[in-house]
Amino acid sequence: MYLSRLILDLRQPAVRRMVSDIYQLHRSVLAAFPAAPAGQSARAYFGILYRSETIAQRPMLVRLLVQAQHEPDWSTLAAHHLGPDLDERGNPAVRRIDEEYARITNGTALFFRLRANPTRKLPERLPGREDRLAGKRVALLREEEQLAWLGRKGEQHGFRLVATQLEPDIPAVQAARQANERGRRPAREGGQTMALTFGTTIFSGQLEVSDAERFRACLSQGIGSGKAFGFGLLSIASMGL
Structure with a gap:
């Protein structure tokens, strides 16, 4: 790697x-x-x-x-x-960086930084209703929703968010919403140029590895959607613990 x-x-x-x-x-x-x-x-x-x-x-x-x-x-x-x-x-x-990742074990404490595109999927269209967003993914905009999204990703990928010392139920993580990332995909044969828009959040804080094998896979494969356009890279640094 x-x-x-x-x-x-x-x-x-x-x-x-x-x-x-x-x-x-x-x-x-x-x-x-x-x-x-x-x-x-x-x-x-x-x-x-x-x-x-x-x-x-x-x-x-x-x-x-x-x-x-x-x-x-x-x-x-x-x-x-x-x-x-x-x-x-x-x-x-x-x-x-292979050796650095190989040294990660259960219980390893790390600082991290992640640019992600936290989203949720809306329910499918209901009978008798017209909703152009039905069944589509939309950005999560509130900080509590974004942190909950990251917490679920942690459970899936072998890490947990470290809590603050004063508030055990509050993670020591910042979720900073950024301006949307935009671009234009050129038209393919017979098609039209496609506008690209991604909601953007920068997460930074502390995590603890709970399943080293799944966590290393997460480091390699990334987190969330939009990986082709600069999202999902989980950067880590030792906390010296």
């Missing part, structure tokens, strides 16, 4: 166009990987997950994190699209 960290320079018009359209960023990320076998999604085949975010105190720079089973070739990005090397690790910086 490989983790890439790229610093992109928003002063470049091509970079601004790329990060402002989730479909264009999707294409730029996938361009660093070989073609997948016929009939298979390259994102799923190579296990590609990624997240872009503006760097605090450096508003003209964007950090792009990309995790994948296959080592990427970032020469597909023009050199002038890259910003400065902020920490002397190189830009792009690419490293193996």
Whole structure:
């Protein structure tokens, strides 16, 4: 498993166009990987997950994190699209993370960060009612709904959210709703251009691993929907416990 960290320079018009359209960023990320076998999604085949975010105190720079089973070739990005090397690790910086994930055991405590698209499915259309949203997925907008969604994902994927010290029933997690991510998928033969819109929430806080095998699978496969467009990458860091 490989983790890439790229610093992109928003002063470049091509970079601004790329990060402002989730479909264009999707294409730029996938361009660093070989073609997948016929009939298979390259994102799923190579296990590609990624997240872009503006760097605090450096508003003209964007950090792009990309995790994948296959080592990427970032020469597909023009050199002038890259910003400065902020920490002397190189830009792009690419490293193996298999051993770090292998060391995770039940009870491991971790800080985490996740950009997700928390949604719920509406009931199917009822007889005698016309509802264009019936049976579709809609974004969860209230913080309590978003935290409950993440708690359910934790039960599914082998982790629990750590509670605050003062309020045992309240998780030590922040759910920060962001502006919707948008883009346009080009028209396929005989079709029309498709507008893409994803509700966006940044989760950050503390978790504890309850099932290491399922949790490692979650790290590899991501959480929630929208993985092809920069959602679902669970980033972790040791709490030193």
